[in-house]
Amino acid sequence: MSAPAVQPFRELTRKAAAELVGTAFLVCAVVGSGVMATQLTDDVGLQLLCNSLATGGALVALILTLQPVSAAFNPVVTAVEAALGGVSWRDAGVYAVAQVVGGIVGAVVANLMFDLDAVAWSTHDRTGTGVWIGEVVATLGLVLVVFGGIRSGRTETLAFGVAGYIVAGYWFTSSTSVANPAVAVARTFTDTFSGIAPSSAPMFILMQVVGGALGLLLVRFLWPHTTARPQES
Template sequence: MDQPLPRKLAAEFLGSLLLAALVIGSGIAAQRLSPADTGLQLTENAAATAAGLFALILMFAPVSGAHFNPAVSFVDAAFGGLSWRHALAYLPAQVAGCIGGAILANLMFSASAVSISTTHRATAAHGLSEVVATVGLILMIFSLVRSGRAERAPAAVGAYIGAAYWFTSSTSFANPAITIGRMFSDTFAGIAPASVPLFLGAQVVGGGLALLLVRTLYPGVTAAQAVDVVLPHPAASASR
């Protein structure tokens, strides 16, 4: 039986909140534990994010699909796996959750509840990195779904994001909601408001390119197969 929309929105809000708290909180911890070693800070932040994201997807996927990411939700809607009404409803829940997670992370480390980031990331290399990171994330998720391996998505998403921290100069935000949330923490994981439009634009471009690539590589998949993002939705499982 499919979950009612309010329950899905609660799951997307809570999952997004915990994701932002995870990314930013582990960044603050890394910055304090390894103040003189940026490489070690990134290692600690990436490892915590990869492991935590895996757990969060397992936790919330049976309710909402565990998107936590407007790019994933809108591509899912384009494939028919999620209604456009639900995708539009997911968006504010995901953004609000990520902003709340940033505030929570700040408070857990005795910082001001809101501190606007001063970390500028708006370069051509960062923009290209966000296109690549977003394409890779969405292509990986929907490739698994369309090849009948959706149950591997939680581990694969965590592994991909952990790796993309390192092979992209932007450290792979790949998520408009988390990009907005990270503005509200002037810490290791933050992003200055002036850099956000570039990241959001690059993520939209990456989502569009990924949609075309998935259609090219995995054509002819039905809407029933598309709903298994990021784990099989209850409605999809019940209909089989």
């Protein structure tokens, strides 16, 4: 299999911008809906329901809108795509940086929308073996949903599949299914409902990498044939 072509600078910039903007809006939805939920109710279960539904709705809208340009919004998904030959590693690195920067921008904007400090480091410790296993499961499942749709030729369903899985993951995983290193980093910047303490973030990211690697192996086994990158216009 030949190596994927490196994108020309202008095209790379356009796609990186889409990744930055999309990840920013995604994190803004995650953080902002968490703040709004805690302002409206003291019921933690209802807060999580509001947070998960808002995140799922944002994912559907963002993927449908930006998929013709680039709509991974997740360094693990981008890395798996590179490992499968869908994008060059150089381009994947650029996208990952854009995703992390976009996530931080989204967290800062969400803080400011609710009259909070632009940056307030989270004090929400999220740790323990169960949480770490939850992140492996969450990320592995996300990789299966994304690349199962791509490699079976059903890219038009990706927005709904990904959003549905993440909404469900809020509830069936112990970690509430972060499944995204860019989002994990961004959530350290907010001391709100969705925040993750900086000391907890490295283990989240490590478990996401483990889940992504396991997902890659399973994708290769279940869907051995490659297909074109779905974000390309």
